[in-house]
Amino acid sequence: MSATNPGHAAPILPPIPSPHRYAGLYVYDFGGHVSVGYTAREIQVLRESPAHRDGQAYEIYRVDDRGAIELRGVLNDRLTAREAICFLRQDPHHARRDFDRIRTINEAFPFPCPVELQLARTGSFDPPNLTSLTFASASSTAVSRWLAQHAADLGDRVEGGINVCSQLGSTRTDRLDGCRLSAERGLDDRPADEVLRTTHLPIQRLGRVLDGHSETAGG
Numbered sequence: 020m021s022a023t024n025p026g027h028a029a030p031i032l033p034p035i036p037s038p039h040r041y042a043g044l045y046v047y048d049f050g051g052h053v054s055v056g057y058t059a060r061e062i063q064v065l066r067e068s069p070a071h072r073d074g075q076a077y078e079i080y081r082v083d084d085r086g087a088i089e090l091r092g093v094l095n096d097r098l099t100a101r102e103a104i105c106f107l108r109q110d111p112h113h114a115r116r117d118f119d120r121i122r123t124i125n126e127a128f129p130f131p132c133p134v135e136l137q138l139a140r141t142g143s144f145d146p147p148n149l150t151s152l153t154f155a156s157a158s159s160t161a162v163s164r165w166l167a168q169h170a171a172d173l174g175d176r177v178e179g180g181i182n183v184c185s186q187l188g189s190t191r192t193d194r195l196d197g198c199r200l201s202a203e204r205g206l207d208d209r210p211a212d213e214v215l216r217t218t219h220l221p222i223q224r225l226g227r228v229l230d231g232h233s234e235t236a237g238g
Contacts, residue, residue: 029090030077033221039082043131043161044206046077046090049218055079056223058132059157060208063098068215080160093157100156103184104166106174107146114138114148117173118196121150124169129203131165132158137197143190146175153184 030048035041035055045057047065050073057065057076065071076098077090108114118138125134135153150173154162166173201207209224217223 030075032088035086035088035222036225038086038088041079041088042082043158043164044079045093045157046079047071047218048075048077050074052219052221054218054221054223056225057214058202058206058208059098059155061214061223062093062157064211064214065218066095066098071215071218078157078160097157098155100181101153101184102156102159102179102181103151103153103187104162104177104179105144105183105187106150107144107176107178108148108150109146109175111140111148113175114140114150115196117150120173121152121170122198122200125200128165128169130154130200131161131206132202133208134162134200135197136200138195139192139197140195141187141190141192143186143192144178150174151187153187156181 030046030053032046032053032055041056044055045059045062046053046055047057047062049071062076065074066076076093078093079088080091081089083089106114106117108117115138118136121136125136132154135151137151137153138149139151140148152162206224
């Protein structure tokens with residue numbers, strides 16, 4: 020295991036069954052123990068809790084074929100920021116095709132995090148017809164991997180980042196269609212009380228990730 024986080028030693032992780040299933044999720048080092056398998060929103064819940072705010076969060080950035088895990092330290096602003104990726108098209112019919120394609124692929128291969136999907140036309144981008152994905156900035160690596168794996172050839176041109184998200188929200192955009200795409204089964208955000216009740220577990224969402232069943236507080 021390796022970790023990128025200047026000033027902090029890499030935490031010692033518990034044994035993780037099927038570690039590749041946890042790629043894109045998060046590790047939280049509480050100081051006295053480590054717990055694996057949080058979403059970005061769940062890390063926010065921990066950071067907002069007086070009992071746990073001083074912990075250190077790491078993204079499970081990569082898991083190789085041997086199951087070795089690479090961690091990356093996460094700053095607070097990445098947990099609260101939003102990013103967008105825009106697939107720009109000159110032809111509005113091609114933009115509609117991109118929108119429908121993402122929605123269809125997501126039914127078979129859901130995104131690793133909740134995503135807002137939008138079809139729109141705006142004068143702020145060139146070309147002006149766009150399909151956009153908006154999501155938590157902390158999930159950008161996981162979303163990029165999903166796109167590379169399932170939908171790598173969208174748009175005549177692609178723009179992305181926090182600034183693009185701000186630009187979408189601050190300019191006149193004619194929204195033509197849109198929907199919220201839920202996360203992959205087992206990777207949805209849990210209620211805050213469940214997150215805080217299960218901090219003692221070394222592996223979070225164990226049943227959810229492996230077979231779709233919720234873990235118990237004593238599990």
